Amino acid sequence: MQKVQFVETVLRDANQSLMATRLPYDKFEPILETMDKAGYYAVECWGGATFDVCLRYLNEDPWERLRKIRAKMPNTKLQMLLRGQNILGYKHYPDDVVRKFVQHAVKNGIDIIRIFDALNDPDNLKVAIEETVKCGAVASGAISYTTSPVHTLENYVKLVKELKAMGCSTICIKDMAGIMGPKEAYDLVSAIKDAVDLPVDVHTHCTTGLAFMTLLKSVEAGADIIDTATPPFSGGTSQASTDTLAYALRQLGYAVDLDDAVLKAVADYFKPVRDGFIADGTLMPKSMATDTQCLTYQVPGGMLSNLLSQLKTMNALDRLDEALAETPRVRKDLGYPPLVTPTSQMVGVQAVTNVLQGERYKKVSNEVKAYCRGEYGHTPAPIDPAVQKLILGDEKPLEGRYADTLAPAFEKTKAELGDKARSDEDVLSYIAFPQLAETFFADRQAAEEKVVKYTFEEM
Numbered sequence: 001m002q003k004v005q006f007v008e009t010v011l012r013d014a015n016q017s018l019m020a021t022r023l024p025y026d027k028f029e030p031i032l033e034t035m036d037k038a039g040y041y042a043v044e045c046w047g048g049a050t051f052d053v054c055l056r057y058l059n060e061d062p063w064e065r066l067r068k069i070r071a072k073m074p075n076t077k078l079q080m081l082l083r084g085q086n087i088l089g090y091k092h093y094p095d096d097v098v099r100k101f102v103q104h105a106v107k108n109g110i111d112i113i114r115i116f117d118a119l120n121d122p123d124n125l126k127v128a129i130e131e132t133v134k135c136g137a138v139a140s141g142a143i144s145y146t147t148s149p150v151h152t153l154e155n156y157v158k159l160v161k162e163l164k165a166m167g168c169s170t171i172c173i174k175d176m177a178g179i180m181g182p183k184e185a186y187d188l189v190s191a192i193k194d195a196v197d198l199p200v201d202v203h204t205h206c207t208t209g210l211a212f213m214t215l216l217k218s219v220e221a222g223a224d225i226i227d228t229a230t231p232p233f234s235g236g237t238s239q240a241s242t243d244t245l246a247y248a249l250r251q252l253g254y255a256v257d258l259d260d261a262v263l264k265a266v267a268d269y270f271k272p273v274r275d276g277f278i279a280d281g282t283l284m285p286k287s288m289a290t291d292t293q294c295l296t297y298q299v300p301g302g303m304l305s306n307l308l309s310q311l312k313t314m315n316a317l318d319r320l321d322e323a324l325a326e327t328p329r330v331r332k333d334l335g336y337p338p339l340v341t342p343t344s345q346m347v348g349v350q351a352v353t354n355v356l357q358g359e360r361y362k363k364v365s366n367e368v369k370a371y372c373r374g375e376y377g378h379t380p381a382p383i384d385p386a387v388q389k390l391i392l393g394d395e396k397p398l399e400g401r402y403a404d405t406l407a408p409a410f411e412k413t414k415a416e417l418g419d420k421a422r423s424d425e426d427v428l429s430y431i432a433f434p435q436l437a438e439t440f441f442a443d444r445q446a447a448e449e450k451v452v453k454y455t456f457e458e459m
Contacts, residue, residue: 003255005041007227012044014229017237019283020305021053031269032072038262047080051088055436063425070109077111084117085124089432090342094406095127102131116142118343121377122162123401133167141168144338145175150381157195170199176300176340178205182217189221201225209290211240232270236288297324303344326351333387335379374398
């Protein structure tokens with residue numbers, strides 16, 4: 001009997017997709033010990049946008065958050081999402097920083113590191129994979145799934161073989177926009193299982209309504225693991241429901257080692273949590289809907305929620321359809337990058353800018369300029385020469401691997417920070433997000449001084 005295992009995503013991708021990762025630790029801390037008894041293959045709880053948002057909006061130390069989750073869930077593998085050479089930021093970092101980050105992620109409690117690159121460029125994956133294996137964690141090599149004239153079955157299989165050669169012990173098909181249909185999933189999983197003898201994990205979203213069918217056909221083709229979310233945080237731009245798929249797969253004769261009573265307790269806990277975020281406007285109804293137009297736009301859940309937030313801030317929600325229509329045009333211009341962080345943000349922001357400016361590429365972000373220079377790696381297809389010329393002028397794009405041009409930064413930054421950084425983890429937070437970390441350090445110091453002052457006065 002074929003066994004299917006589950007990765008629960010509520011602590012990371014589910015809430016990232018539905019409400020831009022605004023789930024603070026204290027909202028889920030009471031249910032962690034219960035979740036630890038569910039029988040999940042893993043719980044995805046860190047990485048992606050969690051790091052950024054902890055510092056920017058939640059006033060939490062992301063490292064401390066991870067340590068707390070680890071302490072409450074000793075029996076469950078913890079998984080994070082790492083953006084290869086981008087780590088958790090939006091640019092490339094030197095190899096020494098990538099290695100250091102992986103070391104400390106594992107040291108603080110991560111068991112599985114899912115490593116992807118927005119452009120599927122192996123040069124951007126190799127250092128993170130190598131260090132993950134060296135640290136004794138599971139390196140799960142992810143292919144960022146998308147469709148375009150250059151994203152063929154043959155090219156995906158070629159990448160998977162490279163991921164295995166680099167040291168990955170599992171393969172993840174990362175369909176961040178929910179655009180992989182059931183036949184595409186069946187064909188791709190079958191091709192990967194024929195090419196390499198590794199467990200395959202399928203990650204998709206309900207954005208287009210395809211997810212349940214796609215996951216069922218993936219399992220039929222031999223997928224070993226699927227990513228799902230507890231029912232209250234499932235559907236829409238999130239993942240398919242854990243409980244529903246456990247029920248359906250058992251009915252179809254597959255072995256599912258999940259405790260249904262625990263799953264129900266987890267779902268019951270998160271219902272009022274979700275309702276609170278709907279009531280305060282954090283979780284917008286649009287994120288919970290199905291939109292088959294995403295098959296055209298290819299906008300992933302996290303990107304859509306950020307796009308909505310961006311337009312809302314500019315009082316331009318009425319321009320959403322225009323921004324969505326502009327997105328695939330920008331993507332084609334930039335060489336068909338898969339729409340996943342950070343390229344999703346670059347393409348999305350550029351699409352919104354083009355619409356609001358009334359002229360394409362009149363205003364271009366520094367990130368898009370860096371992308372056109374080659375600082376994010378090799379694009380799947382060549383960038384449109386006219387667009388590249390418009391953005392770069394006479395500047396010549398880079399050749400080779402961008403990270404090779406970057407000087408080591410960890411020890412230098414550590415020395416510069418001095419007492420501001422209390423640990424290597426603080427140094428890594430600062431390297432990833434300097435301004436956010438500096439503010440966090442100052443606020444932390446002020447809060448501690450306040451506590452000391454009050455304690456002294458009480459004495």
